[in-house]
Amino acid sequence: MSSDGGPVGRRRRGLGLVRVAGVSMEPTLRADDVVLVWWGACARPDALVVFEHPERQGLLLVKRAVHRDPEDTARWWVERDNVAGGSDSWTLGSIADSDILGRVVTRLPRALTRG
Amino acid sequence: MRLPRFIGAMLSSTISELPTVHAHCDLPCGVYDPAQARIEAESVKKICEKVADSDDPDFRTRAAIIKEQRSELVKHHLWVLWTDYFKPPHFEAYPELHTLFNEATKLAGASGTKGGFDVATADELLAKIDKIAEIFAETKKS
Numbered sequence: 536m537s538s539d540g541g542p543v544g545r546r547r548r549g550l551g552l553v554r555v556a557g558v559s560m561e562p563t564l565r566a567d568d569v570v571l572v573w574w575g576a577c578a579r580p581d582a583l584v585v586f587e588h589p590e591r592q593g594l595l596l597v598k599r600a601v602h603r604d605p606e607d608t609a610r611w612w613v614e615r616d617n618v619a620g621g622s623d624s625w626t627l628g629s630i631a632d633s634d635i636l637g638r639v640v641t642r643l644p645r646a647l648t649r650g
Numbered sequence: 651m652r653l654p655r656f657i658g659a660m661l662s663s664t665i666s667e668l669p670t671v672h673a674h675c676d677l678p679c680g681v682y683d684p685a686q687a688r689i690e691a692e693s694v695k696k697i698c699e700k701v702a703d704s705d706d707p708d709f710r711t712r713a714a715i716i717k718e719q720r721s722e723l724v725k726h727h728l729w730v731l732w733t734d735y736f737k738p739p740h741f742e743a744y745p746e747l748h749t750l751f752n753e754a755t756k757l758a759g760a761s762g763t764k765g766g767f768d769v770a771t772a773d774e775l776l777a778k779i780d781k782i783a784e785i786f787a788e789t790k791k792s
Contacts, residue, residue, distance in 0.1 A: 554665055557674030564673060569665055585671050597671040605706055618719050620686070621673065625693035625716060648665055 548575035550640070553585065553595075559621020560597060569648040570597070574637040578611045583639035586613070586630050596622075597639065604629035611635060682735040684783035687727035687754075690720045691779055694763045695772035702767065721764035724775065725755050731782065736789075744785050754778035 555568045563583070564570065570583075578584045578600040588594040598613035601624075610629035615621035624630065697717040701710055732751040741747050756762055757775040 552668050553671045554668040556670045556672050560673040566673075567665070569668065570671075572671075588672075595669070595671045597673050601712075605704060605709060614716075615673070617673075619723065620690075622689075623693075625696050625720070626689060 546575075547636075550574070551637075552643070553597075555597060557621070559615040559617045559623075560599070561617045563599075563616045564597065564642060565645075567649070568645065569643045571640040571643065572637040573640050576638040577632070578635050578638060584611070584613065584630075584635050585637045585639065586635045589627055589630065589634060595636070598623055600635075682731060682786075684727075684731060684779055684786050687724050687731070688776065688779050688783065690723040690727065691758070691763075691772065691775050694720050694724065694758075695769060695776065698763070698767045698769045698772050702769070717767075718764055721758045721762070724758040724763070724779075728755050728758070728779070728782070731786070735786070740785075740789055743789075747782075747785060750778055750782050750785075754782060 551572050551574055552569055553572050555564045555570060556566055558566055560583070572585055574585075580600060580602055582600050583597055584600045585595055585597050588596055599616055601612045601614050604610040604612050604624075607629065610631050612624045612629050613627075614625070615623040694717055697713045697720070701713045704710060704713075728751060732755075736747060754775060757771060757778060758764060762771050763775055
């Protein structure tokens, strides 16, 4: 998060908090979970990453980085954790390194973030 | 120093002010919409195309598992429409509906996209879903 509460800049670095919306990453992340993101960190296999939607500028998504795109090593294949629904590389295609904005470090304890 | 700033931010800002990262389904849950079946069917088609281009055995195995899951989801979403959304008057007005659902769910099943990697079968499935979606849209109008 930015200390002024403003929108997340495309090239921000360092640690920040973000809130999760939606259920496509269940059971790992639930709607309204708060996660600590390392902005500027690159993707790794099996890590959760934050990236910009390839077609909707400014829309940030969180998914699991699975492996490099075998057809283009400058891109990552991302998938949803929730088998029941959600978009991922099987519908969005792989994600360019330049669109990956950060990596999820940890989820804050729900006891802390749920009133 | 980032850590003190981080802790300070944690204390001073409410969760609702945090930026949001989306893990959305493309569609709201619990709402009837043939687009749910379509999205899963589109990804089944993409899987078939990707597998045709790949000779990586790990990728092909994962693709097969995911295709199985998503073909099952296509059937699930179609069945929900068939049994929960459409009512007897719809089946009277559109007598082809039962057959359409029967054929579409078969195309998503073991004899269809679940059992194979045929892109043409995935296209047939998408075409059936589109026909169901047309009828769905007409029933929404009336």
